[in-house]
Amino acid sequence: MVTVKDVAKAAGVSIATVSRVVRDEANVKKDTKDLVLKVIRELNYQPNALARQMRQQSTKTVIVIVPDIGNSFFHEILFGIQDTATKYGYQILIANMNNKPDVETYYFNALLQKQVDGVISLSANIAKSLMDKVANAYPIVVACQYLDNSDMPNVTIDNISAAKRIVEYLIEQGHTHIAHLTSHPTALLYRDRFNGYISALAEHGLPIDLELVCYDEPSIEGGYRQMNNLLELGKPISAVFAAGDTMAIGALKALKNAGLKVPDDFSVVGFDDIEFSSIFEPALTTIRQPKFLIGQTAFEKLFKIMNGAPLDSLKDILDYELVIRESSGVNRHK
C-alpha cells in the first residue's frame, strides 16, 4: 500500500506538504503542488480514508435504518436521502433490518462506535431506552414513523388528517359502511390512521362498527385474509380503507376471487402510494406520501443537527395528496 510517506520520499518533500496537496489546501507553491500531484499519479496513491476518518473523528457517513428493503415504499425515501447526502459529500449506509428489532440494535452500535456520524431511522420499533440513549448523545432523525411522547427530530405527514381525508372521500362517494384493514396497533402510525378513520365516520354521523376493523400483517396476504373475513361477516359493506397499499392489494385480490367487481360493487382505497399501486389493475386510489421530499427533508435536518445548527422545528409535517384512481367510485348499491 502506498502512503503519504512514499509520496513524500519520492517527491522529496515532507508528508505535511503531501497532505496539503491532497486536501487542496492553499499556501503551497504551484511548482511543489504540481510535482506532488505528478508523483501521486505515478505511484497511484490513494489516501486511506480510514486513517483520515480516525484522525478527524468523522466518517462523513450516515446510516439509514430501513425496516424492510423489500418494501418499495422505502425506495423513494432512500433516493431522497441519497440525493441530498451526495450534495453535502456524505455517503449513506443502508442497514436493512428485515423487520427484526435485534438487527436494529446492532446497527445503532455502528453509531456508538463512531463508524457513522448520524442516523436516519425509518423505523421506530427499537427499544425506547436505547433510542433515548442514542438520541441524547448522537445526531438522529426519525422519518415516516414516530413514537409516543417523544421529542426526537421527526419528518412525517399528518397521518390522522390523511386517513380522515381519504375516508371522507369514500363518504362523499356515498359509502356509509366502510371497513378498515390495519396492522399492529403498537405502532402509533396505525393508531393515527385508525383515529382518522373513526373521526371521519363520527363527524359525518355514520355508525361505527368495530367488527369492521381488522388487524393483520401489513402485507398482501394479510389484506387478503382479512378481506375474506370481512366478506364472511355478511354485513352490507361497500368500501374498505386499508392502512397500507399492500393490504389494499390483498383486499383487491380477495374481492376478485369472490367474484366482486371493483369499483362497481366495491371500493378499495389504500395508503402510501407504493410503486405497485399504479401498476396493479385496477390501479389503486390512495394517499400519496411525498416520499422523495421526506428523504430530502430528513437528511437536511440531520445535517443541521450534525453541524450543531439550530433547527427551525423539531418535527416537520409534510403535505400528502389524495390520488384517485380506478379502485374506487360511487356507491351504486345504496
Add this chain to the structure above:
Amino acid sequence: MVTVKDVAKAAGVSIATVSRVVRDEANVKKDTKDLVLKVIRELNYQPNALARQMRQQSTKTVIVIVPDIGNSFFHEILFGIQDTATKYGYQILIANMNNKPDVETYYFNALLQKQVDGVISLSANIAKSLMDKVANAYPIVVACQYLDNSDMPNVTIDNISAAKRIVEYLIEQGHTHIAHLTSHPTALLYRDRFNGYISALAEHGLPIDLELVCYDEPSIEGGYRQMNNLLELGKPISAVFAAGDTMAIGALKALKNAGLKVPDDFSVVGFDDIEFSSIFEPALTTIRQPKFLIGQTAFEKLFKIMNGAPLDSLKDILDYELVIRESSGVNRHK
C-alpha cells in the same frame, strides 16, 4: 468519548489488559476480567471501530454495488448476501448506483481507500479498465451480470440455456411466431438471452424474423411501447418472450389495452421472476433465477477470496427454473 485509557485508569490496569478483555482473549485472570468488565459497563465504554479497523487494516465490511435499488429483482439477492455476510461477521454496505456509471466508479474508490474489504457488483456497466484495475488487486465478485472475455469471479445462471428453455416451452404450446422484447445489446446478458431465443427457433425449424425483435428500456414503459409497435406490425404473432419481467408486464398492459385476452389470444413470458410477477394479474410465466442462492454464493466466493482460500471454480453457474403461471398457454389460433 470514553476510550481504553479511561477504562484502564478507572480499573487500575494497563490499556493492554483492557484491550484483552474487550477482545475476550485468553490469558487474563478471572478477577481482572470481571473488574474490567464492570468498569466498562459503568463508563459505558464502546470500542472505537474506526481505530480498530485502522489498526487491523480490515473493516469487515463488504460493499454491494446495486444498479437500481428500486428494482425488486435485487432485493432477494441482497438478502442472500446479507444472510451469509452476517454469518461470517461481516457488514454490508449497499451502494445504489441509480443506473449511473459514474456513481459506480465513486463507490469503487471506497475499496481503493480501504474502507471496505471486498466488493460484490451486481452490475457490469463500469469502465472495463477500472474493473480490471480493481479486480487485480482487490477481492471482487460479479453476480447476475458478467463481461465478455473476463476472468473475474462470477455467479450467474446460464442465460442462453434459460432463454432457450422458455422459448421452447412456448413452441411446445404450439406457438410458431414468437416475438422478443429485449434491452441494450451492449449488455452481454441480453445478447445471451437473445441467442437462446434464436437457437430455440432455429432448432425447431421455425422462421426467424428480426423485425419481431424489439429493443427498449428494461421497464414497464419500454415493454408497453414495444408491444404496441409489435401489434402495429400486423403480423401473425401469438406469443412474446420478454428478456425481463418488467418488460413483460408492460407487454401485458399493452395487450389488455388493445382488447386482447391473455393467455387465450396471446401468450407472454418473462425472465427473472420478480416479486410483482406473481402478484400481477394475470400472473406471469417466467424463468426464476435462484436469487437468494446467488447472493449466498457470491458472498461465500468473496469470503474465500478475501481470505486467500482457493476457489473451486472461477465462475459458478446456478440452476434456474421455468415457472408456469397464467400468462401463457396453448396457441388456439393456429
Add this chain to the structure above:
DNA sequence: TTGTATGCGTTATCAA
C-alpha cells in the same frame, strides 16, 4: 498473567 512501547496513515499545530 500483566505492562510497556510501537505503529497503523492521516491531519493539524507549531516552529522555522
Add this chain to the structure above:
DNA sequence: TTGATAACGCATACAA
C-alpha cells in the same frame, strides 16, 4: 511556503 512532530484509539510484540 515548508517541515518536524504530536496526536487519533486501538492491537500486539516483547518484556517482565
